[in-house]
Amino acid sequence: MASGEKLHIVMFPWLAFGHLLPYLKLAKLIAEKGHKISFISTPRNIHRLPKLPHDIAPLINLVKIPLPCTPNLPENAEATCDVPFNKVKHLKIAYDQLQDPVTCFLESNSVDWILCDFASYWLGPVASRLGVPCAFYSIFPASILGFFGPPSQMITGDDYRVIPEDFTVKPKWVPFQTSVAMSLYQILVLEPNFEADETENVSDLFRIGNTIQNCDIVVIRSSTEFEPEWLKLVEEIYKKPVIPAGLLPAIDDDHEDEYWDEIKDWLNKQARGSVIYVAFGAETKLNQVQVTELALGLELSGLPFLWALRKQRGLTDPERIELPEGFEERTRGRGMVYPTWVPQVKILSHDSVGGLLFHSGWSSVVEAVQFGKALVLLPFLGDQGLIAKQVEEKKLGLLIPRNETDGRFTRDSVAETIKLVLVDAEGKIYRDKVKEMKGIIGDMDRQNYYVENLIGYLQNHKSMGK
Numbered sequence: 001m002a003s004g005e006k007l008h009i010v011m012f013p014w015l016a017f018g019h020l021l022p023y024l025k026l027a028k029l030i031a032e033k034g035h036k037i038s039f040i041s042t043p044r045n046i047h048r049l050p051k052l053p054h055d056i057a058p059l060i061n062l063v064k065i066p067l068p069c070t071p072n073l074p075e076n077a078e079a080t081c082d083v084p085f086n087k088v089k090h091l092k093i094a095y096d097q098l099q100d101p102v103t104c105f106l107e108s109n110s111v112d113w114i115l116c117d118f119a120s121y122w123l124g125p126v127a128s129r130l131g132v133p134c135a136f137y138s139i140f141p142a143s144i145l146g147f148f149g150p151p152s153q154m155i156t157g158d159d160y161r162v163i164p165e166d167f168t169v170k171p172k173w174v175p176f177q178t179s180v181a182m183s184l185y186q187i188l189v190l191e192p193n194f195e196a197d198e199t200e201n202v203s204d205l206f207r208i209g210n211t212i213q214n215c216d217i218v219v220i221r222s223s224t225e226f227e228p229e230w231l232k233l234v235e236e237i238y239k240k241p242v243i244p245a246g247l248l249p250a251i252d253d254d255h256e257d258e259y260w261d262e263i264k265d266w267l268n269k270q271a272r273g274s275v276i277y278v279a280f281g282a283e284t285k286l287n288q289v290q291v292t293e294l295a296l297g298l299e300l301s302g303l304p305f306l307w308a309l310r311k312q313r314g315l316t317d318p319e320r321i322e323l324p325e326g327f328e329e330r331t332r333g334r335g336m337v338y339p340t341w342v343p344q345v346k347i348l349s350h351d352s353v354g355g356l357l358f359h360s361g362w363s364s365v366v367e368a369v370q371f372g373k374a375l376v377l378l379p380f381l382g383d384q385g386l387i388a389k390q391v392e393e394k395k396l397g398l399l400i401p402r403n404e405t406d407g408r409f410t411r412d413s414v415a416e417t418i419k420l421v422l423v424d425a426e427g428k429i430y431r432d433k434v435k436e437m438k439g440i441i442g443d444m445d446r447q448n449y450y451v452e453n454l455i456g457y458l459q460n461h462k463s464m465g466k
C-alpha cells in the first residue's frame with residue numbers, strides 16, 4: 001500500500017462524554033494529517049461536542065443518527081450524563097438499535113477502517129461481512145484490559161475468579177508485581193453493572209469481550225512510557241496487534257469559556273500550588289452522604305478549594321444533592337463551588353492549583369499530570385478504581401482511605417489526604433513524581449509519533465475495497 005494514501009476512518013464511540021471526547025481528540029489528530037473521519041453519534045451528542053477548528057472541520061464528518069425511542073429511557077436522553085445510573089442499561093439497549101443505520105452507513109460509503117468502542121459488540125461481525133477492518137479503540141489504559149484478561153472468558157463468564165475477594169488481588173496471568181486490583185467495596189457496593197440484570201440481557205463484560213474477539217487490532221489511549229508491561233501483556237493475551245495511540249494530552253484552544261475570568265481572578269489571588277481543584281467529570285455523581293463528608297473534609301483541610309459540583313444527572317434524576325447547612329457561608333472567599341461545567345484544562349494549567357481531587361477518570365489523570373498537579377484519588381466505578389491503584393503505585397497521588405467493605409470515607413480522611421498530597425513534607429514524593437512525569441505525558445512530539453505510527457499501520461492494513 002502506497003504510504004501517504006489518505007484514509008477514510010469511521011468512529012463510533014459509546015454514548016458517554018468520557019468516550020466521545022477522547023474519540024474526537026484522536027479524530028482531530030488523525031484529520032490533521034489529512035485523513036477523513038466519519039464520526040457517528042446522535043444529534044444531541046454531536047451538538048454538545050466542542051467546536052472543531054476551521055482547518056480540520058472539512059475532514060471530520062459529524063454523522064448524526066437519531067437514537068430510536070426506547071421504553072424507560074427519558075426523553076432527549078442520549079448520553080450517560082443525561083440519565084441516572086440505573087437507566088444507563090436502557091441507553092445501551094437503544095445504542096444496540098443503531099446497528100441497522102450504522103450498517104447502512106458502512107454499506108453506502110467507502111470505508112478503510114472502523115474504530116469502535118466496547119459497547120457495540122455487534123459491529124465486528126458486520127465489519128467483517130463488509131470486508132472492512134475494525135479496531136477496538138480503548139479509552140481505558142492497558143492495565144484495565146489486562147486485569148480483565150482473555151476476551152473468551154469475558155464472553156462466557158468462565159473466569160477462575162468467582163468470589164469478590166478474587167478480584168482484589170492481581171490476576172494469575174499478570175507475571176509482574178502490581179497493586180492494580182479492585183477494592184472489595186467496588187464490587188460489593190459500587191458496581192451494579194458487573195453482571196447483567198434481568199432487564200439488561202447483555203453484560204458489559206460480554207460486550208467488551210465480543211468487541212475484542214471480533215476486531216483486527218486494539219488501539220489504546222496509552223503509551224509505552226507510561227505502562228510498557230501492561231501493553232505487552234495485553235498483546236500476549238489477545239494474540240493480536242495492540243497499538244498505543246499516545247496519552248492524548250490536552251491542548252488549550254484559547255477559546256472563551258464562561259466563568260473563566262472570574263475563576264482566574266480568584267486563582268490569581270491564591271498562593272502557588274495551594275488550591276485543591278475538585279471535579280468528578282460528567283458521569284460520576286456522588287450521593288448525599290459522600291458530598292457531605294467531602295464538603296466537610298474540604299472545610300477541615302483549611303486549604304483553598306475550587307469545586308465543580310454535579311447536583312443532578314439529567315432532569316429526571318430524583319436525587320438532587322445539597323451542600324451541608326452553612327457550608328458556603330463558612331468557606332466564602334476560601335472556597336468556590338460551581339454547580340456546572342468549568343474549564344478544567346485552564347484551571348489545571350494555573351500555577352495556584354496544587355492538586356486534583358477526583359474520580360480517577362483516565363482523561364483527568366492525563367490532564368492533571370501533564371500540568372504537574374498531584375492527585376487525590378476517590379474512585380467510584382470499576383475502571384476508576386483500577387486506574388487509581390495504578391497511579392498510586394506510580395506515586396502520582398494517593399487514595400483517600402475508605403472502609404474496604406462499604407467504601408465509606410470520612411471528612412477527616414479527606415482533609416488529611418489533601419494536606420498530605422499538597423502540603424505536608426511526608427507527601428513530597430507525590431509532588432516530585434508528578435513533576436517528573438509531567439514532561440513525559442505532555443510531550444507533543446511523542447504524541448505525534450504515536451499518531452503517525454498508528455496511521456502507518458492503518459494505511460498498510462486497510463480495506464482492499466469491494
Ligand SMILES: *[C@@H]1O[C@H](CO)[C@@H](O)[C@H](O)[C@H]1NC(C)=O
Nearest residue numbers: 093096199200201202203206
Ligand atoms: C437481547 O435482547 C434483544 C431484544 O429483546 C434480543 O433480540 C437479543 O437476542 C438479546 N441478546 C442476547 C445475547 O440475549
Ligand SMILES: *[C@@H]1O[C@H](CO)[C@@H](O)[C@H](O)[C@H]1NC(C)=O
Nearest residue numbers: 185402403404405406407408
Ligand atoms: C466497615 O463497614 C462495615 C459494613 O458497613 C462495618 O461492619 C465495619 O465495622 C466497618 N469497619 C470499620 C473499620 O469501620
